[in-house]
Amino acid sequence: MTTDDTPEDAGGEDTPTERTKEELRKTRERLGEGADKAVKGFDDNVVDLLAWLLDTETRARIYVYLREHPESTSDEVADGTGLYPSTVREALAELHDEETVSRGKREADGAGNNPYEYEAIAPSKLVRGVVGDVQAELNTVFNLDRRLGGESTEGDDEPVQISVAGNEDDHGDEGRSDDEDERDERERRDDE
Known part of the structure; x- marks a missing residue:
């Protein structure tokens, strides 16, 4: 190989740098495909x-x-x-x-409908709504089980309580914290 020859002229052998670049390119492709599948x-x-x-x-x-x-x-x-x-x-x-x-x-500007x-x-509100339904159904089942078992009906209020902590930043809950909501719920139950 003369000084005018390029690495391609030297019998088709890749230099270590070129092999490393090619390996990196292939690795990036594999990672990209894996990330796409994961997403x-x-x-x-x-x-x-x-x-x-x-x-x-x-x-x-x-x-x-x-x-x-x-x-x-x-x-x-x-x-x-x-x-x-x-x-x-x-x-x-x-x-x-x-x-x-x-x-x-x-x-809209102009005439027309x-x-x-x-x-x-917000997703947290969606989950809270579903959790409330699940909690009510579980309480019904537990209270029915107690009654069928001959236990007293006292304390049947809510044997199951499910709470969901969430971030209300996206379209929040009028600035109320979960603690405030729980306190209001306890006060409502105490009043009943």
Whole structure:
């Protein structure tokens, strides 16, 4: 090899630096593929969990879309999720009735109808609502079990209490802490 020869001219052998660069490139590709699979798996698991919380995958997809794109109309949700507009309108009406999404009229200049725009509640509020339902069902089961077992009905108030700590930064709980909510709940029970 003369001083004018390049490494490619030297019989096709790669230099240690070139081999290292190639190994790094291949490693990056493998890591990228693995990260993509992990993110897709995580996203699928989140949608599955939300489908359980919200009863259907359709409602879960709408919820996720509205968390990412607040103040969207039903047509925007349909376009963004790939769902039929009629399906989206029906699901949004149900979610609004259940207070999982809020809606307000979009202000538009000019004549014509102002469509509703929707926004999903914070995930912590969604979980709290489900936890409340689960807690009520567990209390019913435990109280029924006590009564069938011949135990006294005293103390049947709430043998099971589930609390959820959450960050209310995204569309909070009017600045109230969990401690304040728990104190109010205890006072309400004491008054009964």
